[in-house]
Amino acid sequence: MLDGFGRAVRSASRYAVPRTVAELPDLLAGARADGLAVSFRGAGRSYGDASLNQNGLAIDTTALDRVIAWDPDTGIVEVEPGVTIEGLWRRTLADGWWPPVVPGTMAPTIGGCLAMNVHGKNNFRVGSFGEHVLDFDLLTSAGDLLRCGRDQNADLFHAAVGGIGLFGAFTRIRLQLKRVGSGKLRVRAIPTRTLDEMFDRFEERRAGADYLVGWIDCAVGGRGLGRGMVHQANHLRFDEDPDGEASLEAKSQELPTSIFGVPKSVLWRCMGPFMNNTGVRLVNAAKYTSGAARGEISYLQSHVAFAFLLDYVPNWRLAYGPSGFIQYQAFAPDGAARDVFRRILEVSQRRGLPAYLGVVKRHRPDPFWLTPGLDGWSLALDYSARERQRLWELTEELSEIVLAAGGKFFFAKDLVMRPADAERAWGRETLDRFFALKHRVDPAGLFSTDLARRVFPTRLAAEGAVRVA
Numbered sequence: 001m002l003d004g005f006g007r008a009v010r011s012a013s014r015y016a017v018p019r020t021v022a023e024l025p026d027l028l029a030g031a032r033a034d035g036l037a038v039s040f041r042g043a044g045r046s047y048g049d050a051s052l053n054q055n056g057l058a059i060d061t062t063a064l065d066r067v068i069a070w071d072p073d074t075g076i077v078e079v080e081p082g083v084t085i086e087g088l089w090r091r092t093l094a095d096g097w098w099p100p101v102v103p104g105t106m107a108p109t110i111g112g113c114l115a116m117n118v119h120g121k122n123n124f125r126v127g128s129f130g131e132h133v134l135d136f137d138l139l140t141s142a143g144d145l146l147r148c149g150r151d152q153n154a155d156l157f158h159a160a161v162g163g164i165g166l167f168g169a170f171t172r173i174r175l176q177l178k179r180v181g182s183g184k185l186r187v188r189a190i191p192t193r194t195l196d197e198m199f200d201r202f203e204e205r206r207a208g209a210d211y212l213v214g215w216i217d218c219a220v221g222g223r224g225l226g227r228g229m230v231h232q233a234n235h236l237r238f239d240e241d242p243d244g245e246a247s248l249e250a251k252s253q254e255l256p257t258s259i260f261g262v263p264k265s266v267l268w269r270c271m272g273p274f275m276n277n278t279g280v281r282l283v284n285a286a287k288y289t290s291g292a293a294r295g296e297i298s299y300l301q302s303h304v305a306f307a308f309l310l311d312y313v314p315n316w317r318l319a320y321g322p323s324g325f326i327q328y329q330a331f332a333p334d335g336a337a338r339d340v341f342r343r344i345l346e347v348s349q350r351r352g353l354p355a356y357l358g359v360v361k362r363h364r365p366d367p368f369w370l371t372p373g374l375d376g377w378s379l380a381l382d383y384s385a386r387e388r389q390r391l392w393e394l395t396e397e398l399s400e401i402v403l404a405a406g407g408k409f410f411f412a413k414d415l416v417m418r419p420a421d422a423e424r425a426w427g428r429e430t431l432d433r434f435f436a437l438k439h440r441v442d443p444a445g446l447f448s449t450d451l452a453r454r455v456f457p458t459r460l461a462a463e464g465a466v467r468v469a
Contacts, residue, residue: 002041002058004048007317007324008385009415011052011450013039017060021080021171024059025143028169028446031057032141037448040165042109043084046116047327048415049450050164056448059169061111067091068172075177076134081111081170089303094248097177098303100132105310111170116412117162117368119378120307121211121233124362126178128373130161131366137172141446145171159437162368164411166438166447181238183247184300185211188232191292195226195345199338199377202230202362210234211306216358217288218381219281221349225342228358229291233306253304255312264314271319275384280356320384325356328395329372329380329413331363336405337377343401344379351394355381369434370426372408380413392416411451422455435459 039053135149
């Protein structure tokens with residue numbers, strides 16, 4: 001039995017863990033013979049059902065974790081899909097190179113980051129993960145190995161990046177990393193009293209920032225609606241950090257083993273009693289009040305400490321209890337985002353279901369077919385799934401607000417998108433093109449997931465998808 005990272009959904013499936021890429025063709029052939037749909041699972045960090053495959057075959061790629069080639073002069077690395085973000089930076093940072101785009105945790109695999117086309121706190125400046133991939137090899141259902149890049153199989157390159165694993169298995173990925181001269185960043189923490197003030201601080205700082213991210217206190221309304229904290233980070237110049245070489249060593253990047261004297265391994269248990277509306281309101285109020293009292297401050301922080309906040313507390317997802325949680329991430333165009341996010345916060349509070357975490361990012365468009373990328377903003381919200389029916393009713397109302405404004409959603413975070421939502425978000429023409437290409441590359445419909453069958457049921461059925469046993 002596998003679960004999504006949010007623990008709000010589970011699926012039973014066959015499970016395989018190949019040790020080498022050479023094992024993959026036989027696994028695919030066996031699935032075809034048994035009439036099983038195939039999905040791929042990396043670290044299992046997608047919040048919903050993106051890596052689940054009820055009654056099908058889930059292929060775990062985490063053992064395919066070789067760094068095939070690394071060139072410290074150019075910053076170009078070739079990896080198998082199971083190499084994690086952590087495994088990557090631990091190999092390359094001492095040579096002065098950092099992954100150009102990372103999510104909020106270092107656990108995901110490179111293959112998973114590519115299949116979901118993840119974004120980071122620097123999306124407004126450098127774009128999504130796929131924009132830094134030079135090329136990859138894709139193993140199709142027929143056993144063909146296709147080299148895909150911007151100049152070779154370009155349509156498949158732009159469909160498979162962010163294509164939620166529906167075209168085949170990534171077997172080799174070549175990625176351009178970013179040169180850095182220090183293992184530290186200059187971070188500025190800026191308290192904001194309202195949602196409008198947060199938007200204003202983003203826009204004022206955007207031209208001079210390498211990273212920007214906003215935390216919102218989603219539990220407070222009225223005049224304090226959307227209050228929070230913006231964090232700006234900038235790379236240090238090569239001549240700015242006298243300890244630059246030492247700070248690039250892995251030991252300088254390690255996260256603390258305890259927080260406030262509490263061992264990190266048990267900290268999630270301390271969080272559990274606060275995972276309710278009252279508890280979150282108290283914690284958020286303390287966090288905001290202490291930040292506002294300090295005012296804007298500046299400090300140095302390691303890349304790992306700034307980038308991977310979700311890794312500070314191991315097993316933090318367990319604090320939500322057995323019902324788990326969902327993350328709902330809404331993308332809205334620049335001109336509409338302030339109103340969309342304000343209405344999302346107001347509706348959530350009115351329904352008595354405030355998000356327990358809210359994160360704002362600024363985005364830019366990218367060229368990939370199923371991208372959520374746009375010239376605009378995203379708001380990621382964590383909701384407890386204890387009251388599932390009420391929560392799904394809430395997300396239906398929120399999705400209507402987002403879609404009416406021309407917004408989109410992110411598949412790696414999703415558990416609530418409906419088929420009509422996807423058609424409205426990406427448009428019939430884009431989805432027609434995407435599934436026409438899938439049919440050419442995967443005519444039997446071997447590759448599928450619970451997510452794909454939930455969001456694209458008629459399109460997968462029309463393409464003659466393999467039955468789910």
